[in-house]
Amino acid sequence: MIVWWIATAFIGGIFALLIPSRWTWRIASLTIAGVGAWLAGEYALHAPLEVTHGLSTLQFRVPWWGFLSPQGWVGRYNIQLFFAADGAAFLLGSLVSLVFLILSFWNGWSFSQPRLQISAFLILQGFVLWTIFAYDLIAFYVGFEAVLLPMYYLILTLSPSGDGTRKAAMEFLLYTLLGSVPMLGGILYGASEINRLYGVSFTTSYYDWLKYPLPENVQLGVYLTFVLAFWVKLGLFPLHGWVLSLYKQAPLSLVVISSALLTKLGGLAWLRWAPAFPQAHFSISPYAGALAVVSLLGAGLAAYFQKSLRSWLAMGTVSHLSMVALGIAATSPAAASGAAWMMISHGMIAAAHLLLVNSLLERLQSDEIDAAGGIARSMPQLAALWVLVALASVGLPGLIQFPAELLILTGTYTSYTLRRGIFIAALLGVLVSAAYTLPVIRRVLFGSERRSFTDLSSSETAPLWIIGVLIVILGFATGPFLVEIQRTVGPLMRAILFQSLGIQ
DSSP states (O other): OTHHHHHHHHHHHHHHHHSOOHHHHHHHHHHHHHHHHHHHHHHHHHTTSOEEEEETTEEEEEOOOEEEOSSOTBGGGTBOOEEEOOHHHHHHHHHHHHHHHHHHTOTTOOOSSHHHHHHHHHHHHHHHHHHHHBOBHHHHHHHHHHTHHHHHHHHHHHSOOSHHHHHHHHHHHHHHHHHHHHHHHHHHHHHHHHHHHHOOOOOOBHHHHHHSOOOHHHHHHHHHHHHHHHHHHHTOTTSOHHHHHHHHHSOHHHHHIIIIIIHHHHHHHHHHHGGGSHHHHHHHHHHHHHHHHHHHHHHHHHHHTOSBHHHHHHHHHHHHHHHHHHHHHTTSHHHHHHHHHHHHHHHHHHHHHHHHHHHHHHHHSOOBGGGOOOTTTTOHHHHHHHHHHHHHHTTOTTSTTHHHHHHHHHHHHTOSSSOHHHHHHHHHHHHHHHHHHHHHHHHHHHSOOOOOOOOOOHHHHHHHHHHHHHHHHHHHSOHHHHHHHHHHHHHHHHHHHHHHHOOO
16 A cells, blocks of 8 residues: 555646646645555554564564565566555655645745646655665665656756756766666676575565575675665765755755755665675674764864855755764664664754755845844744754754764664774764854854844745644654664664674
């Protein structure tokens, strides 16, 4: 049944081609969110019916429920349209529906080609959901690459025309494409090796790759192609150039899709597929963790010295998403659960942050930090929302991101793969986050008033307050969601530790 969540988005894209209206987009987004809510109820009933899978001599349980095509998608090679949902994937899919729904009601869009542009938004949403729920490597790769095309088109047509826009769109396409093409080679080579070594048919099924692990000498090469693709998609140092270009050239309301959603595809896929390469993951994790803290601290320090709000937001995004990579590299159930929750929390915070700054820049007509000052006097609603989002982004206890950072730091401290120095650097990263966030808030909102502006309109405040309320509620009521996430990612990390160290 999970396939209906995906299919509804594509059906909405077809309707948008026939009826190119803003309300077509809104009704389609409401329908997609409604299907997601219905499936959430079904998931709550079916997810406890877990299926036990054997991984070497370790038995572990992963909840799954979804649609598996009875015949191979490409029958000869046993490639299947296997869509399923676990706790982390379901929460991320819900975030996708929420963000696209908010964007459909955002009035800041100026469509020059409404028929194609509205359809592109809905098709993009469909492929994002496709990628999140795909449990077959080829099906996953199709969605992982397909999201590039509608996003590339939207960047070109919704951004101001010019060489900068074309460059930003091309960098977005080439960085992510060149990062993931080697992964396709790794998929084909790994499936061929499984076929050769175990005598099973050519397979790209998630559970087959867990059941038939590759030899250690093969794992490292194949796994590196996966990590490269996920690292680029997350937009981390030193492969973050496309992030900076996109933030500088594209409308921030469009950057919401990339920053809040598309980057998370790399993190979720990394969590899901790491157990297929246990020895390789254990070997590469110390280096990935070290590079993640370099990205965390380097981008955070760079954000402190930025003069423009766009660049400040871009470097802050790179810094925050580095925590996701650190949590995965720590290879502990606590840190992995924190990484999964960090994707949810950062998605909400980034969406609100970008939309708030977008509204300010439309009024200010400049992205220079020094061009604004004391705007809290004339824009109290924007100021209140921005302070809330800023405090959430620095991990204030009681708000949505605090549990994620706490779990990642706890898991890093107890990690078998990372040294204690990585934990200290990550702890400093939390302080750096406050150091580059709070001074900007003080200067822009509470400095000397230079100009007055009209406050946010009701069409702007309604969607932003929805996110703001969720940031508070999910900060206090994190428990049920973390339980579901831990039930999903905990067994995967324990499987890696068991096969690498014999630790149950």
